Amino acid sequence: MIEDAGQIFSTFKQTAQGGAPLYLQLKKSIEDAVNRGLIGPGDALPSERDIALKADISRVTVRKAVQDLVKGGVLVQRHGSGTFVAPRMERVEQSLSRLTSFTEDMARRGMSVRSQWLDRGLYAPSPEEMMVLGLSSNELVARVARLRIANDTPLAIERAALSARVLPDPAAVAASLYATLQTGGNRPVRAVQRISAANLGEEDSRLLEVAPGVAGLHIERISYLASGKVIEFTRSIYRGDAYDFVAELRLSEPGNIGDRP
Amino acid sequence: MIEDAGQIFSTFKQTAQGGAPLYLQLKKSIEDAVNRGLIGPGDALPSERDIALKADISRVTVRKAVQDLVKGGVLVQRHGSGTFVAPRMERVEQSLSRLTSFTEDMARRGMSVRSQWLDRGLYAPSPEEMMVLGLSSNELVARVARLRIANDTPLAIERAALSARVLPDPAAVAASLYATLQTGGNRPVRAVQRISAANLGEEDSRLLEVAPGVAGLHIERISYLASGKVIEFTRSIYRGDAYDFVAELRLSEPGNIGDRP
DNA sequence: GAGTGGTCTAGACCACTTT
DNA sequence: AAGTGGTCTAGACCACTCT
Numbered sequence: 001m002i003e004d005a006g007q008i009f010s011t012f013k014q015t016a017q018g019g020a021p022l023y024l025q026l027k028k029s030i031e032d033a034v035n036r037g038l039i040g041p042g043d044a045l046p047s048e049r050d051i052a053l054k055a056d057i058s059r060v061t062v063r064k065a066v067q068d069l070v071k072g073g074v075l076v077q078r079h080g081s082g083t084f085v086a087p088r089m090e091r092v093e094q095s096l097s098r099l100t101s102f103t104e105d106m107a108r109r110g111m112s113v114r115s116q117w118l119d120r121g122l123y124a125p126s127p128e129e130m131m132v133l134g135l136s137s138n139e140l141v142a143r144v145a146r147l148r149i150a151n152d153t154p155l156a157i158e159r160a161a162l163s164a165r166v167l168p169d170p171a172a173v174a175a176s177l178y179a180t181l182q183t184g185g186n187r188p189v190r191a192v193q194r195i196s197a198a199n200l201g202e203e204d205s206r207l208l209e210v211a212p213g214v215a216g217l218h219i220e221r222i223s224y225l226a227s228g229k230v231i232e233f234t235r236s237i238y239r240g241d242a243y244d245f246v247a248e249l250r251l252s253e254p255g256n257i258g259d260r261p
Numbered sequence: 262m263i264e265d266a267g268q269i270f271s272t273f274k275q276t277a278q279g280g281a282p283l284y285l286q287l288k289k290s291i292e293d294a295v296n297r298g299l300i301g302p303g304d305a306l307p308s309e310r311d312i313a314l315k316a317d318i319s320r321v322t323v324r325k326a327v328q329d330l331v332k333g334g335v336l337v338q339r340h341g342s343g344t345f346v347a348p349r350m351e352r353v354e355q356s357l358s359r360l361t362s363f364t365e366d367m368a369r370r371g372m373s374v375r376s377q378w379l380d381r382g383l384y385a386p387s388p389e390e391m392m393v394l395g396l397s398s399n400e401l402v403a404r405v406a407r408l409r410i411a412n413d414t415p416l417a418i419e420r421a422a423l424s425a426r427v428l429p430d431p432a433a434v435a436a437s438l439y440a441t442l443q444t445g446g447n448r449p450v451r452a453v454q455r456i457s458a459a460n461l462g463e464e465d466s467r468l469l470e471v472a473p474g475v476a477g478l479h480i481e482r483i484s485y486l487a488s489g490k491v492i493e494f495t496r497s498i499y500r501g502d503a504y505d506f507v508a509e510l511r512l513s514e515p516g517n518i519g520d521r522p
Numbered sequence: 523g524a525g526t527g528g529t530c531t532a533g534a535c536c537a538c539t540t541t
Numbered sequence: 542a543a544g545t546g547g548t549c550t551a552g553a554c555c556a557c558t559c560t
Contacts, residue, residue, distance in 0.1 A: 021547080021548060021549090022548080022549075023548080023549090024463070047525075048526080048527070049525090049526085049527095057549080057550090058549060058550045058551065058552090059550095059551085059552095060321075060548095060549070060550070060551090061548080061549060061550080063527090063528090064548090064549095068473075068474065071332075071460055072459075072460050072462070072474070073459070077526095077527065077528095078526085078527080078557090078558080079526075079527050079528070079557050080525080080526050080527065080528095080556070080557030080558035080559080081526065081527080081557080081558055081559075082525090082527080082558090083526090091457065093455075096357055096456075096508040096510065097358070097508070097509075097510060097511065098510060098511065098512070099511055099512050187512075188512075189511065189512045190509070190511050190512070191509070191510040192507065192508070192509050192510075193507065193508045193509075193510060194354075194505050194506070194507050195357075195456065195478075195505065195506040195507075195508065196352065196478075196501060196502075196505050196506070197458040197476040197477055197478045197499075197501025197502075197504075198334075198476050198501055198502075199332055199333050199334070199460075199475060199476045199501075201333070202285070212329075213329065213332050213333070213460075213474065214460060215458040215459050215476035215477065215501065216458055216476065217456075217457075217458045221510075238458075240457060240458025240459055240460075240476065241457075241458075243457060244455050244456065245455070245456040245457070245508075246453065246454065246455050246456075247357040247358070247453070247454045247456065247506075247508055248358075248451070248452070248453050248454075249357065249358060249359060249360040249451065249452040249453075249454060249482075250358065250359065250360060250450070250451050251359075251360045251448075251449070251450045282528080282529060283529080283530075284529080284530090308545060308546080309545080309546070310544090310545085310546095319530060319531045319532065319533095320531095320532085320533095321529095321530070321532090322529080322530060322531080324546090324547090325529090325530095327546095338545095338546065338547095339538090339539080339545085340537070340539075340545075340546050340547070341537070341544080341545050341546065341547095342538080342539055342540075342544095342545065342546080343539090343544090343545060343546080344545090344546080
């Protein structure tokens with residue numbers, strides 16, 4: 001009953017509750033309609049102007065409600081085209097205890113993978129890179145940055161930095177960085193990751209094809225060789241709506257779990 | 262030179278670049294001023310009306326720029342009081358391989374900890390709770406929800422669900438849920454966590470004292486007893502700007518968790 | 523060209539904090 | 542009482558997409 005979608009808005013002012021701001025009430029109305037299945041993934045909403053007219057509120061107010069839902073991942077907007085219910089995103093699970101390669105990981109799931117190169121070259125290292133990778137100032141750093149795409153959905157931006165000694169020719173990296181490293185006997189066996197959440201900025205959101213401000217996962221990874229040497233320093237940004245990281249926790253030392261007030 | 266802060270805006274239109282939207286240019290100006298230390302944490306910005314006047318743009322446009330920065334965690338606004346540069350937040354690190362207690366974790370860092378109860382009681386289980394906890398429909402579920410606060414900063418919302426068999430009296434839970442469980446010999450020894458990013462909703466952002474829409478971490482945890490039985494199912498929401506989760510990855514680990522059939 | 527979202531304006535009133 | 546952010550209006554023009 002997609003035709004009924006319009007009724008959500010024509011009856012809006014009557015069902016209004018005095019207290020809450022209009023844009024929050026409208027937001028809730030739309031959210032409810034989506035959750036109750038009145039409008040499903042891919043369905044178009046009426047235009048902002050239509051909603052404003054039917055609900056008898058200004059377009060600015062409609063826009064505020066819609067924008068909130070876009071940032072929350074409920075709706076998507078396409079300039080010049082319209083506003084739609086966001087497609088159901090099947091989340092990709094990734095283990096946080098096994099060191100795997102993106103390419104190999106996705107292949108195992110039967111997903112098509114491609115990458116778009118953002119950067120591949122040798123540079124003078126930043127102070128941070130010198131510190132982490134243990135470079136001296138006259139050495140070079142190899143930077144490899146790419147947009148990871150699975151099933152035609154951009155999932156992550158990966159920016160890796162390695163010593164030029166282990167990757168003298170960054171342009172030679174094909175689909176998998178780890179595969180390239182392995183041929184030189186430099187595949188990492190251990191890594192430490194730091195995960196946090198942040199709202200995506202202009203640039204990142206454009207690459208990941210989501211609205212600016214939606215939540216993403218920032219991941220910093222430092223990878224080690226069996227010898228204990230740092231081999232790779234990677235900063236990645238993952239789409240928050242597409243990724244589930246899975247970790248297993250164990251009680252390492254018995255007896256340290258009980259809280260004390 | 263805090264007095265110079267006003268000049269950021271009075272010279273705004275002259276330094277404007279034709280192409281980009283005004284609110285993005287203004288956003289960048291403010292962001293730069295913060296990054297260059299022209300205005301530091303805690304400093305007040307001019308009022309939205311003042312900025313609009315000095316920059317010769319409308320208040321709505323100023324507001325859009327400022328709101329973006331608030332959602333990005335750069336600024337904070339206090340209703341009736343003003344707009345300020347956000348205080349530097351020292352992030353809390355949490356291991357993703359050890360099953361630890363929030364209270365003890367914070368104490369080890371020398372931070373004061375308290376909790377605010379949001380819910381403590383017995384309920385009819387949801388279908389999901391029945392599934393995960395292995396309850397039948399005539400059994401009850403114990404729900405324990407609280408807001409975790411460290412150094413007077415709310416950090417996380419924890420909503421735990423357990424079988425009423427192991428927690429017949431949720432109101433008896435004091436500071437630590439695990440301590441209560443331990444007295445009944447029901448201490449979990451292993452857990453699987455699922456981590457993703459999402460923009461915080463109205464309710465959650467109010468509790469965590471951040472603007473609606475800022476990025477947060479959603480964590481689902483299922484805890485197991487030594488016997489392998491599920492004991493606890495917890496949904497938590499962490500502030501994205503306050504938490505760093507740290508995980509260690511290894512090449513081939515026998516105990517794999519993220520894999521599916 | 524018609525319709526859509528994206529940006530912008532110049533006001534207005536309300537709710538809240540500070541003095 | 543004065544000043545602040547929070548909400549809301551009724552327009553306008555631009556950039557883009559669809560057909």
